Amino acid sequence: MKRFLGIDYGTKRIGVAISDEDGVLAFPKEIILNNVDTFDRLKEIIKTENVTQIVIGESVDFSGKLNTLSARIEVFISELKEKFNLPVHKEKEFLTSVEARKGTDTKKSLNQSQVHSKVKQIKSGRIDASAAALILQRYLDKINK
DSSP: OOOEEEEEOOSSEEEEEEEOTTSOOEEEEEEEESSTTHHHHHHHHHHHTTOOEEEEEEOBOTTSOBOTHHHHHHHHHHHHHHHHOOOEEEEEOTTHHHHHHHHHOOSSOOOHHHHHHHHHHHHTTHHHHHHHHHHHHHHHHHHTO
């Protein structure tokens, strides 16, 4: 069994995704606030889900170069490795949040309650977990070819 944890790192929120037991499909799991409790929550998830490897989005700009968030992600990766002693892989996260948002958008016009629901969904950070799943799925697709 190889189960992966996908992470979409953000300064305020961290999107988390989990793979199936075969390491083939990625699913949004939850959003964790990026605060003093972050690693405690990740530890719980890693333990309960039997995670064996971690995949984290590598932040790049439009030209494919590392951006300002990259240094923070590198520090976070070092902490992940130190605290959990698991392999950590990087996967480019270019436009995953945009892609995740597209997955929640519809072409039809929305009524007032649907608009409210969409705003709530985005504010609650569900986009972050979907972005984490996209990052993880890209990595899984690459290694399972």
